[in-house]
Amino acid sequence: MKQGSAIAGMLILAVLAGSAAVRAEVYRWVDENGEVHFSDRPRSGANTVRVPKAPASAPSDAGRAERQRRLLEAWQAERLRKQEAERRAEDQARLRRRNCAIARDNLRQYRNAGGVYRLNENGERVFMDDAERGRLIAQWEGEVARWCD
Incomplete structure (x- = not known):
């Protein structure tokens, strides 16, 4: 089950990374069952995750x-x-x-x-x-x- 939630977490991180221009911060936390979660909203015990920005020079x-x-x-x-x-x-x-x-x-x-x-x-x-x-x-x-x- 932990592997499935890790994959889901990475998927959420990828989606949030795609919208990094809209939301500048992504938060990560681990719940009481040891599952990792990601969100664009702060939560107690959550750490800010640095999301790499998309390349600035897209082909013209x-x-x-x-x-x-x-x-x-x-x-x-x-x-x-x-x-x-x-x-x-x-x-x-x-x-x-x-x-x-x-x-x-x-x-x-x-x-x-x-x-x-x-x-x-x-x-x-x-x-x-x-x-x-x-x-x-x-x-x-x-x-x-x-x-x-």
């Missing part, structure tokens, strides 16, 4: 506004950095998807085509042999591995 409105402005600017700059990073990541993902689709399409064409040819300098068709076609298939397999997940 101008200082608070400046701190809020700096925090807001820092938050906005961080938000812009994150948005830019997200945009770059989206651009990279879009590029990867596009290149993957191209690589898969070319690989499919070289694997499935009956005869693969290229045009020479005269615009004539020159059909590829199996070795040249195999090199192109290997090249596009590498591109698929590079661009596709």
